[in-house]
Amino acid sequence: MSFSLPDLPYSYDALAPYMSRETLEYHHDKHHLAYVNNGNNLLRDTEWEGKSLEEVVKGSFGKNAGLFNNAGQHYNHIHFWKWMKPGGGGDKIPGELEKRIIADLGSVAEMKEDFIQAGVTQFGSGWAWLAIKDGKIVVTKTPNGESPLVHGAQPILGCDVWEHSYYIDYRNRRPDYIKAFLDHLVNWEYVAEMLGGK
Numbered sequence: 001m002s003f004s005l006p007d008l009p010y011s012y013d014a015l016a017p018y019m020s021r022e023t024l025e026y027h028h029d030k031h032h033l034a035y036v037n038n039g040n041n042l043l044r045d046t047e048w049e050g051k052s053l054e055e056v057v058k059g060s061f062g063k064n065a066g067l068f069n070n071a072g073q074h075y076n077h078i079h080f081w082k083w084m085k086p087g088g089g090g091d092k093i094p095g096e097l098e099k100r101i102i103a104d105l106g107s108v109a110e111m112k113e114d115f116i117q118a119g120v121t122q123f124g125s126g127w128a129w130l131a132i133k134d135g136k137i138v139v140t141k142t143p144n145g146e147s148p149l150v151h152g153a154q155p156i157l158g159c160d161v162w163e164h165s166y167y168i169d170y171r172n173r174r175p176d177y178i179k180a181f182l183d184h185l186v187n188w189e190y191v192a193e194m195l196g197g198k
């Protein structure tokens with residue numbers, strides 16, 4: 001199996017004004033494509049060739065930094081595009097997911113505050129996450145191309161806080177970007193799908 005760049009599940013204009021066409025063109029067509037191409041070159045002739053993407057990500061972590069960085073970012077971005085939709089965000093959260101958020105994190109408002117805080121305090125490049133760890137929803141953050149997958153957890157929502165994800169639209173205002181992501185972009189149905197029966 002080799003990596004390939006998925007199409008965006010919406011048009012390049014669909015997420016404006018919260019995420020512009022220009023951002024999506026650079027982020028998807030250039031940054032994500034580079035992870036795919038570099039990942040394929042680094043995967044060739046390794047023990048992970050032919051494995052699933054999740055197996056490549058988990059297996060290469062701590063063993064092959066170049067491959068891990070690109071495979072990890074490929075995994076993160078495949079989901080990142082699907083974690084957003086036009087007219088998303090806000091509090092229209094599917095019932096079971098909302099119940100779990102309230103049970104594990106206190107309230108939807110607290111979850112959002114903690115998620116923003118995780119993204120803002122991630123020094124340099126990385127991601128803010130909702131993940132399932134030991135059967136509970138947790139808020140977490142990771143540097144660079146890491147995800148909860150390599151820390152014994154299952155990601156259900158991730159926000160890319162690399163500057164390439166927001167600098168065109170928000171300049172240095174990372175908190176405003178993460179808030180807009182939560183209020184206007186999150187595809188809560190896809191988050192619920194990733195939660196599944198976990």
Ligand code: MN3
Pocket residue numbers: 027031077160162164165
């Ligand atoms: Mn990115």
